[in-house]
Amino acid sequence: MNAPRIVVLSTGSELTAGRSQDTNSSWIANELFGMGFTVSKFVVLPDDPKAIESELRTLAALGTVQTPVLMIMTGGLGPTEDDYTLEVACRLNGVTSVESKVARQRIEAFYRLRGRNFQEFMQTAIRQVSVPEGSVILNNTVGIAPGFIVALGEHANLGCMPGVPGEMTEMFREEFSPWISKTYAAKELYSGLRFIWWMSESQFQKEFVSKEESIASGKVIWGVAAKRGYIRVSFQSDERTLVEELLRKLDAVYGAKSTGDVFEELPKLLIEKKIVVGTAESCTGGLIAKTFTDAPGSSAYFYGGVVSYDNSVKAGLLGVRQETLQEFGAVSPQTAREMAEGALVALGVDYSVSVTGIAGPGGGTAHKKVGLVFFGIGEKGGETEVHEHYFPFPRSSFREFAAHTGIYLLYNRLTRSV
Amino acid sequence: MNAPRIVVLSTGSELTAGRSQDTNSSWIANELFGMGFTVSKFVVLPDDPKAIESELRTLAALGTVQTPVLMIMTGGLGPTEDDYTLEVACRLNGVTSVESKVARQRIEAFYRLRGRNFQEFMQTAIRQVSVPEGSVILNNTVGIAPGFIVALGEHANLGCMPGVPGEMTEMFREEFSPWISKTYAAKELYSGLRFIWWMSESQFQKEFVSKEESIASGKVIWGVAAKRGYIRVSFQSDERTLVEELLRKLDAVYGAKSTGDVFEELPKLLIEKKIVVGTAESCTGGLIAKTFTDAPGSSAYFYGGVVSYDNSVKAGLLGVRQETLQEFGAVSPQTAREMAEGALVALGVDYSVSVTGIAGPGGGTAHKKVGLVFFGIGEKGGETEVHEHYFPFPRSSFREFAAHTGIYLLYNRLTRSV
Numbered sequence: 001m002n003a004p005r006i007v008v009l010s011t012g013s014e015l016t017a018g019r020s021q022d023t024n025s026s027w028i029a030n031e032l033f034g035m036g037f038t039v040s041k042f043v044v045l046p047d048d049p050k051a052i053e054s055e056l057r058t059l060a061a062l063g064t065v066q067t068p069v070l071m072i073m074t075g076g077l078g079p080t081e082d083d084y085t086l087e088v089a090c091r092l093n094g095v096t097s098v099e100s101k102v103a104r105q106r107i108e109a110f111y112r113l114r115g116r117n118f119q120e121f122m123q124t125a126i127r128q129v130s131v132p133e134g135s136v137i138l139n140n141t142v143g144i145a146p147g148f149i150v151a152l153g154e155h156a157n158l159g160c161m162p163g164v165p166g167e168m169t170e171m172f173r174e175e176f177s178p179w180i181s182k183t184y185a186a187k188e189l190y191s192g193l194r195f196i197w198w199m200s201e202s203q204f205q206k207e208f209v210s211k212e213e214s215i216a217s218g219k220v221i222w223g224v225a226a227k228r229g230y231i232r233v234s235f236q237s238d239e240r241t242l243v244e245e246l247l248r249k250l251d252a253v254y255g256a257k258s259t260g261d262v263f264e265e266l267p268k269l270l271i272e273k274k275i276v277v278g279t280a281e282s283c284t285g286g287l288i289a290k291t292f293t294d295a296p297g298s299s300a301y302f303y304g305g306v307v308s309y310d311n312s313v314k315a316g317l318l319g320v321r322q323e324t325l326q327e328f329g330a331v332s333p334q335t336a337r338e339m340a341e342g343a344l345v346a347l348g349v350d351y352s353v354s355v356t357g358i359a360g361p362g363g364g365t366a367h368k369k370v371g372l373v374f375f376g377i378g379e380k381g382g383e384t385e386v387h388e389h390y391f392p393f394p395r396s397s398f399r400e401f402a403a404h405t406g407i408y409l410l411y412n413r414l415t416r417s418v
Numbered sequence: 419m420n421a422p423r424i425v426v427l428s429t430g431s432e433l434t435a436g437r438s439q440d441t442n443s444s445w446i447a448n449e450l451f452g453m454g455f456t457v458s459k460f461v462v463l464p465d466d467p468k469a470i471e472s473e474l475r476t477l478a479a480l481g482t483v484q485t486p487v488l489m490i491m492t493g494g495l496g497p498t499e500d501d502y503t504l505e506v507a508c509r510l511n512g513v514t515s516v517e518s519k520v521a522r523q524r525i526e527a528f529y530r531l532r533g534r535n536f537q538e539f540m541q542t543a544i545r546q547v548s549v550p551e552g553s554v555i556l557n558n559t560v561g562i563a564p565g566f567i568v569a570l571g572e573h574a575n576l577g578c579m580p581g582v583p584g585e586m587t588e589m590f591r592e593e594f595s596p597w598i599s600k601t602y603a604a605k606e607l608y609s610g611l612r613f614i615w616w617m618s619e620s621q622f623q624k625e626f627v628s629k630e631e632s633i634a635s636g637k638v639i640w641g642v643a644a645k646r647g648y649i650r651v652s653f654q655s656d657e658r659t660l661v662e663e664l665l666r667k668l669d670a671v672y673g674a675k676s677t678g679d680v681f682e683e684l685p686k687l688l689i690e691k692k693i694v695v696g697t698a699e700s701c702t703g704g705l706i707a708k709t710f711t712d713a714p715g716s717s718a719y720f721y722g723g724v725v726s727y728d729n730s731v732k733a734g735l736l737g738v739r740q741e742t743l744q745e746f747g748a749v750s751p752q753t754a755r756e757m758a759e760g761a762l763v764a765l766g767v768d769y770s771v772s773v774t775g776i777a778g779p780g781g782g783t784a785h786k787k788v789g790l791v792f793f794g795i796g797e798k799g800g801e802t803e804v805h806e807h808y809f810p811f812p813r814s815s816f817r818e819f820a821a822h823t824g825i826y827l828l829y830n831r832l833t834r835s836v
Contacts, residue, residue, distance in 0.1 A: 018448025030436025039434045042462035285711025286704030289725040293703025304731035307707040313722035
């Protein structure tokens, strides 16, 4: 079939009441984008079977031979009263529901191992293994309820998956996406990405994107996401060389400020070079250490950190001198330097990152404004680098800017020196 | 007018491509819920003026005297080519655009202070101050582009706001929400919330919600959001006593596991009692310290923390004994105890929280599985408490479960003892 008009639907009254955030739709759209498909619309509906049925009917009616409709819906499959997706799908299609044998066997095997006490649970679980008659079954390898795909008329398909992200993502990747690729025509696409540090989306658009013929002509699709401290720029095209050329240009124009995904590359570099690192944080309050240890296996290169929020901890654990704190203040290049050097000793590491700044909203002065921040990069037996930055943003943004920048500065130091 | 059928729309190709997450719709829905309105649907569309115009026309046509339609749209107001919302709104309404005097004067005053060099910026900014003729203007006190409300026929209103969250939230609260309350009928609502610790949504629904007459009858609307380590339960009703009764029941049934918002209440308690605290973290890698310091003013009660990821740091900075680490292991009640006690001394604090566990995916053994975690709560001159928990979840969830639980355990200790 031709490339479809894709609508991604999420159901849940907690979503339309604003109590929960729909993350499934974005995730699915991003996967589809990588597969060479684009999404026309997201729709989020409350747990109201009539509203859902009416929406699906309206959307299905838009399908044509030229542009068939593919609806991808999450939510409403499971054990509770809110779970009416199966019923709605059957009614739309004029069929009854039947049990998925695979799902039933999986559940029976699972509960058999657990013995007699689980008979009641098993019965509840088995009630969830039905799918509309004649549908394509999407197996659930994580949870209980299977998903399914049903045809609604000749030019529309409806795929339903559970709303639990852990079940949905697995089901989409393993079962649904192969079906989509087999059923609909998509382009083969090449993509590439760069982080550009301390850059705004609008400045980047003005000074780079607006001058690129391959983007203006639509041969390359570009995307940009503003992160704290950097923008994430991506290019996608069916011509690989156009993507590669843009990446080369970015590196040439932005130099060391153009990087790959630093959060993936820094760990690889540290492991490869057998370098162990640690942190000394004031204003970021542990966020740099937390970011380092987000990655599984980080114990191979991250020894630890000191969160020296109070000056007594800067002095006591990191050996920052009282004179330094009194003469230059806690937020100063001198303190950042002593924190970094103190962390090398206290933590017994090869390299250290220190940060001290004014996160706000309080604490600023005429000379040291909220947003001012100093970083130290310490090296055992080497020179300590000190960097000054100014991130005049709300507290939580400031802290993320500072944490990401600290990690970038270490990455930058290592790529220059090792 | 009667209570409207409300549709919240967000526009942006970065949203439907899955590169950014739409957080505006949830935020708006949550505000409306608090004002006594419910949202029927969210729609997210790419930057495609035709698709947007057609969607708005279809929705506007659904309005009736009984149930008027209110569309609340964010995005597409600003300086770039993607910003066609004004144009679409004018076309739908058959009017031209006019300048907002308030917005123009604000910009002129702003740039006048900056001198001649900003003439070019001012011209760009002024191009953004237009609104459809005859619309209700929503002033923008944060950014440049004003929002507006236009009537589409007799039974539909369309409100447009910028997509930048900082501008939108201010505009919604200060300008748009008073207009909504004045224009449409809503109920006055009372609400209350509780955190219930280590509880699942489905268990809570089964053992509590299903037995409550005031919920079954629809007199009280309830909501639950699963967080890491707790569920956040909210009740809302136009009868205050029904909400209060449910909160009292929760406290009676769940005892110390039913709390208010611990992340707001703990800081108040620490400030009131002049208690200073610190952390000693292994598996959470700084997340507890980061969570403590999320709050402005946290330097009043949070002195600092040690992230002792490697055993050498547990020994070196926290004084955990080598024999303890060798005999019982880093993940043990004994190590948690010594970490908490070491933190009291190293950081010079009144109370400490320590945590050591196996975040996974690697590092588990037959006796100590991934998900096992020990907490210590230390008190200067008091007894150290040790708690064992098991959170068999993916790494990032595990770390949030552990961080929230650590903070809860300190809160729980303090509410028992001070």
